[in-house]
Amino acid sequence: xxxxxxxxxxxxxxxxxxxxxxxxxxxxxxxxxxxxxxxxxxxxxxxxxxxxxxxxxxxxxxxxxxxxxxxxxxxxxxxxxxxxxxxxxxxxxxxxxxxxxxxxxxxxxxxxxxxxxxxxxxxxxxxxxxxxxxxxxxxxxxxxxxxxxxxxxxxxxxxxxxxxxxxxxxxxxxxxxxxxxxxxxxxxxxxxxxxxxxxxxxxxxxxxxxxxxxxxxxxxxxxxxxxxxxxxxxxxxxxxxxxxxxxxxxxxxxxxxxxxxxxxxxxxxxxxxxxxxxxxxxxxxxxxxxxxxxxxxxxxxxxxxxxxxxxxxxxxxxxxxxxxxxxxxxxxxxxxxxxxxxxxxxxxxxxxxxxxxxxxxxxxxxxxxxxxxxxxxxxxxxxxxxxxxxxxxxxxxxxxxxxxxxxxxxxxxxxxxxxxxxxxxxxxxxxxxxxxxxxxxxxxxxxxxxxxxxxxxxxxxxxxxxxxxxxxxxxxxxxxxxxxxxxxxxxxxxxxxxxxxxxxxxxxxxxxxxxxxxxxxxxxxxxxxxxxxxxxxxxxxxxxxxxxxxxxxxxxxxxxxxxxxxxxxxxxxxxxxxxxxxxxxxxxxxxxxxxxxxxxxxxxxxxxxxxxxxxxxxxxxxxxxxxxxxxxxxxxxxxxxxxxxxxxxxxxxxxxxxxxxxxxxxxxxxxxxxxxxxxxxxxxxxxxxxxxxxxxxxxxxxxxxxxxxxxxxxxxxxxxxxxxxxxxxxxxxxxxxxxxxxxxxxxxxxxxxxxxxxxxxxxxxxxxxxxxxxxxxxxxxxxxxxxxxxxxxxxxxxxxxxxxxxxxxx
Amino acid sequence: xxxxxxxxxxxxxxxxxxxxxxxxxxxxxxxxxxxxxxxxxxxxxxxxxxxxxxxxxxxxxxxxxxxxxxxxxxxxxxxxxxxxxxxxxxxxxxxxxxxxxxxxxxxxxxxxxxxxxxxxxxxxxxxxxxxxxxxxxxxxxxxxxxxxxxxxxx
Numbered sequence: 001x002x003x004x005x006x007x008x009x010x011x012x013x014x015x016x017x018x019x020x021x022x023x024x025x026x027x028x029x030x031x032x033x034x035x036x037x038x039x040x041x042x043x044x045x046x047x048x049x050x051x052x053x054x055x056x057x058x059x060x061x062x063x064x065x066x067x068x069x070x071x072x073x074x075x076x077x078x079x080x081x082x083x084x085x086x087x088x089x090x091x092x093x094x095x096x097x098x099x100x101x102x103x104x105x106x107x108x109x110x111x112x113x114x115x116x117x118x119x120x121x122x123x124x125x126x127x128x129x130x131x132x133x134x135x136x137x138x139x140x141x142x143x144x145x146x147x148x149x150x151x152x153x154x155x156x157x158x159x160x161x162x163x164x165x166x167x168x169x170x171x172x173x174x175x176x177x178x179x180x181x182x183x184x185x186x187x188x189x190x191x192x193x194x195x196x197x198x199x200x201x202x203x204x205x206x207x208x209x210x211x212x213x214x215x216x217x218x219x220x221x222x223x224x225x226x227x228x229x230x231x232x233x234x235x236x237x238x239x240x241x242x243x244x245x246x247x248x249x250x251x252x253x254x255x256x257x258x259x260x261x262x263x264x265x266x267x268x269x270x271x272x273x274x275x276x277x278x279x280x281x282x283x284x285x286x287x288x289x290x291x292x293x294x295x296x297x298x299x300x301x302x303x304x305x306x307x308x309x310x311x312x313x314x315x316x317x318x319x320x321x322x323x324x325x326x327x328x329x330x331x332x333x334x335x336x337x338x339x340x341x342x343x344x345x346x347x348x349x350x351x352x353x354x355x356x357x358x359x360x361x362x363x364x365x366x367x368x369x370x371x372x373x374x375x376x377x378x379x380x381x382x383x384x385x386x387x388x389x390x391x392x393x394x395x396x397x398x399x400x401x402x403x404x405x406x407x408x409x410x411x412x413x414x415x416x417x418x419x420x421x422x423x424x425x426x427x428x429x430x431x432x433x434x435x436x437x438x439x440x441x442x443x444x445x446x447x448x449x450x451x452x453x454x455x456x457x458x459x460x461x462x463x464x465x466x467x468x469x470x471x472x473x474x475x476x477x478x479x480x481x482x483x484x485x486x487x488x489x490x491x492x493x494x495x496x497x498x499x500x501x502x503x504x505x506x507x508x509x510x511x512x513x514x515x516x517x518x519x520x521x522x523x524x525x526x527x528x529x530x531x532x533x534x535x536x537x538x539x540x541x542x543x544x545x546x547x548x549x550x551x552x553x554x555x556x557x558x559x560x561x562x563x564x565x566x567x568x569x570x571x572x573x574x575x576x577x578x579x580x581x582x583x584x585x586x587x588x589x590x591x592x593x594x595x596x597x598x599x600x601x602x603x604x605x606x607x608x609x610x611x612x613x614x615x616x617x618x619x620x621x622x623x624x625x626x627x628x629x630x631x632x633x634x635x636x637x638x639x640x641x642x643x644x645x646x647x648x649x650x651x652x653x654x655x656x657x658x659x660x661x662x663x664x665x666x667x668x669x670x671x672x673x674x675x676x677x678x679x680x681x682x683x684x685x686x687x688x689x690x691x692x693x694x695x696x697x698x699x700x701x702x703x704x705x706x707x708x709x710x711x712x713x714x715x716x717x718x719x720x721x722x723x724x725x726x727x728x729x730x731x732x733x734x735x736x737x738x739x740x741x742x743x744x745x746x747x748x749x750x751x752x753x754x755x756x757x758x759x760x761x762x763x764x765x766x767x768x769x770x771x772x773x774x775x776x777x778x779x780x781x782x783x784x785x786x787x788x789x790x791x792x793x794x795x796x797x798x799x800x801x802x803x804x805x806x807x808x809x810x
Numbered sequence: 811x812x813x814x815x816x817x818x819x820x821x822x823x824x825x826x827x828x829x830x831x832x833x834x835x836x837x838x839x840x841x842x843x844x845x846x847x848x849x850x851x852x853x854x855x856x857x858x859x860x861x862x863x864x865x866x867x868x869x870x871x872x873x874x875x876x877x878x879x880x881x882x883x884x885x886x887x888x889x890x891x892x893x894x895x896x897x898x899x900x901x902x903x904x905x906x907x908x909x910x911x912x913x914x915x916x917x918x919x920x921x922x923x924x925x926x927x928x929x930x931x932x933x934x935x936x937x938x939x940x941x942x943x944x945x946x947x948x949x950x951x952x953x954x955x956x957x958x959x960x961x962x963x964x
Contacts, residue, residue: 003901005953005962006925009910012902013834013926016892020842023829023850025822029857 102186102215106166109213109220110190116155122148126219133225146257147223149265153256156269157197157276161209164192185216197273198239201280242279250275358424361410363389384427387416559610559617569617571610611656620657700750712752714745821860825853828870831929835870835937836877838922839915841889852877871937889918909959917952924949 003011105124112120131142142150166188194207214222244251252258254272259265361371369383369392383389390413412419412427419427559568611618643652644659651659699707747753832852837845852873856863866872891907903909910918919938923929924945931942931949938945 005903005956005960008902008906009921009925009956010928011899012894012906013922015895015899016837016842016907017830017834017927019892019895020833020837020846023833023846023853025825025829025853028850028854029822 099186101217102188102213103166105215105220106188106190106213110161110164110192113151113155114160118148118151118155121151124220125223126216126221129219129221129223131223149259149262150256152262153259153265153269153272154194154196156266157273158200159194159196160200161192162195164190166190185214185221188213188215197269197276198279201273201276202239239276239279242282243275246278247275361392361424363391383414385412385414385416385419387414389414559612567615569610569612569615571617571619609656710747710751710753714753714755820864821857824864824869825856828873829853831870831927831933832873832877834923834927834929835874835919837891838919838926839878839889841911842892843890845889848877868936874937903960903962905960906956909956912959913952913955917948917955920945920948921952921956925953 109121109124112124129144131144131147133140133142190211190213192209192211194209196207199207210226212222212224212226213220214224240251240255243254250271253268254275255268259268358371361369363369369381369389371379371381392410392412410421410424412421417429419429421427558570560566561568609620611620641652641654642656643650643662650662652662653659700710701707745753745755829849833846833849836848836852839845840848855876856869856873863869863872889911891911893907894902894904896904910921913921916938920934923934923937924931931945934945935942
């Protein structure tokens with residue numbers, strides 16, 4: 001598909017919006033009334049006291065707070081009787097109940113819990129208290145009975161809630177779903193570790209919990225826990241596997257929730273504690289420091305380890321090797337070691353780390369300039385520039401976008417202007433108009449035709465309206481459009497009026513610097529820039545570019561190794577079959593044998609396939625799959641054949657020229673292939689992608705035709721987990737990361753997978769609403785494996801927080 | 811039983827005005843079907859509590875939070891978006907709905923509202939109670955992630 005992604009999103013949601021249709025408001029109101037609306041006279045001024053858990057009462061009280069309102073609504077659900085305004089079940093507000101009182105109740109809760117006083121804990125709760133539990137990917141509501149069982153289960157296994165930190169000053173319960181009365185309830189938030197039988201026996205980190213207690217004068221009204229990562233499943237998975245192997249008949253009984261009575265819960269907790277102790281006795285003691293390693297030697301010659309974060313579009317950080325290898329954590333893979341390199345999340349919030357001649361630089365989102373020699377230790381420096389700093393970037397580097405090694409200048413973007421330096425020491429003012437940055441609004445990068453990246457188009461939203469500015473190399477700025485109000489501007493953007501840079505006349509071959517007048521022109525015109533090129537799909541260490549230029553009668557197809565600046569092959573002459581369409585799309589490159597490579601382009605208006613032998617580039621008869629819609633095919637190369645998998649079929653070829661469709665009605669919808677040791681292919685697939693149900697699965701094949709799940713697949717906590725990435729190291733290990741799982745699974749054959757606990761810092765962050773974060777990807781470069789992810793800090797953008805590096809033992 | 815007609819009129823007027831935006835936001839969070847259902851639930855809630863909602867400075871944000879909390883009780887998996895109709899949308903990647911569904915929620919909401927429904931950054935920032943720069947960051951990261959997921963360059 002050769003349409004800008006933002007346009008695709010606009011078109012898709014525009015169409016989906018029409019399909020979805022509006023909410024039938026009349027039906028909504030009718031449903032409410034038929035469901036039990038009772039209108040009562042609440043014309044009095046003073047609101048009645050309220051209790052939080054009765055949402056109909058909340059509505060009543062809220063209605064009564066407006067003196068002039070002569071009518072309010074009270075709704076009951078499913079035929080419940082509607083109380084009148086003088087409902088005697090309402091609890092009078094207690095002005096003497098304070099935040100300190102609430103904190104005291106919370107403290108009492110923990111004291112009684114740790115003392116094993118289940119009855120005492122339950123006695124702290126109000127009659128209609130609610131209990132809910134959430135972790136990254138799921139949630140549960142507990143009945144009072146189930147909550148009691150949970151307490152018994154925890155107490156029976158000796159669980160202690162440790163290292164708790166409760167909010168210094170409790171806050172009035174904030175309205176979430178229903179309005180509540182702030183003067184009758186107080187929310188206390190506590191963070192602590194759940195040190196259960198397994199974490200105690202295995203000397204594992206306690207399970208981090210954030211517990212919110214909404215406390216009123218009648219006790220705890222709401223108990224809401226958020227379980228951090230590693231959660232129960234993560235922390236106890238190894239233990240669970242041991243029980244499954246050694247006490248298979250107890251595998252269910254020891255797990256959370258495997259009870260229907262209090263007695264069963266208590267017995268389950270006691271059993272869990274016994275088995276945890278037995279399991280811990282089987283664990284090997286922690287590895288001692290390797291006496292053969294000379295730490296002083298490492299300190300003298302630290303070396304540098306470079307880590308490229310593919311999940312951050314190529315952000316590169318370097319860390320001294322001695323630091324990396326001197327602080328290690330035990331790993332479950334042989335004698336390999338893991339090290340966590342802590343990266344201040346705030347550093348990445350502003351758009352990434354920029355390598356400089358002397359180290360690294362970044363502008364935080366608050367405008368503070370930070371420099372570092374090693375990307376680990378950062379120091380704040382006084383900005384030498386007037387105005388607020390927006391960001392520092394390398395010329396041509398798009399924030400969080402691709403980096404280009406040929407960039408040679410550094411740009412310091414401020415609200416007062418744009419400064420340029422070649423050495424990061426001497427700076428020259430190069431433009432008085434800054435890019436549209438945080439103070440203004442959306443800035444949109446457009447890749448232009450004349451350079452690798454030249455044209456920057458931005459719409460600047462100001463209180464007075466919006467303007468459109470344009471710059472080559474982001475230095476000299478021109479105002480293109482000035483409109484009052486941004487509606488017109490957005491319409492122009494949607495129409496493609498400002499997209500692109502140069503137009504190409506297919507008849508004359510004349511390149512004209514101009515902005516496109518409409519999307520249609522853009523679609524049919526041909527540019528000589530990136531829109532005219534297809535790139536090898538990432539990730540790849542070498543960027544291959546296939547570009548087509550010329551006129552209808554005089555074409556040049558050029559295949560280049562962009563990374564090394566080499567021309568790999570070219571085709572010249574008249575190629576009318578290709579037509580003057582924009583050939584943008586994805587380029588897949590497959591090595592068929594030592595001398596022949598297959599390059600397939602798809603996603604544009606027409607696909608094509610080329611064979612590269614030496615420096616000879618040959619256009620071959622288009623295989624049947626190149627013209628199919630959708631994403632690019634996935635290639636699997638075996639010893640003597642190549643397979644092209646598509647959403648709707650699969651083909652194989654021995655030479656890249658002739659293709660044979662494979663029999664079979666269904667092929668796995670493949671997300672990602674990986675060829676492992678011995679030619680074994682591992683694929684992450686979603687077998688029910690059409691319905692978007694269920695999670696991803698792994699498939700394995702030795703011949704590219706027959707697929708089967710691994711005999712020992714990763715054990716995931718839920719079928720709703722989706723894979724992130726596969727990667728391999730030179731050692732032959734395969735790695736697999738799943739979103740929401742802060743762990744890496746590894747295998748040497750794609751068949752037997754084992755979990756590697758990654759020592760990722762556990763931090764719930766202040767806002768668990770969106771979960772603590774996601775693993776974004778795992779990638780490998782030689783002996784280095786990096787797991788990067790996002791962690792939400794609850795205040796700003798998701799930030800990348802972890803880098804896990806696997807270092808081969810010395 | 812009393813009925814305040816003026817109250818109903820004001821609610822209806824507001825609801826008709828805000829319905830698309832509310833539905834869009836909840837669709838962004840929870841997908842096409844659940845999002846629409848949540849919008850209906852949230853509007854019902856607003857109707858019941860209109861005397862409170864009507865005094866809120868950020869009515870949409872308030873009702874969005876209500877709908878979001880309601881939908882979360884039902885949401886157990888990734889949001890489901892309508893599939894791409896290739897007849898009507900030949901230039902849209904078939905995998906786009908799935909890729910959007912796989913975005914983290916904040917990125918998904920921002921991408922959907924800004925690029926899908928053409929909201930301004932200010933509108934999204936007000937809805938989410940955050941800064942425009944934060945919304946912009948979500949948009950950039952979300953687009954980058956979508957491009958990686960779909961394997962597209964544009």
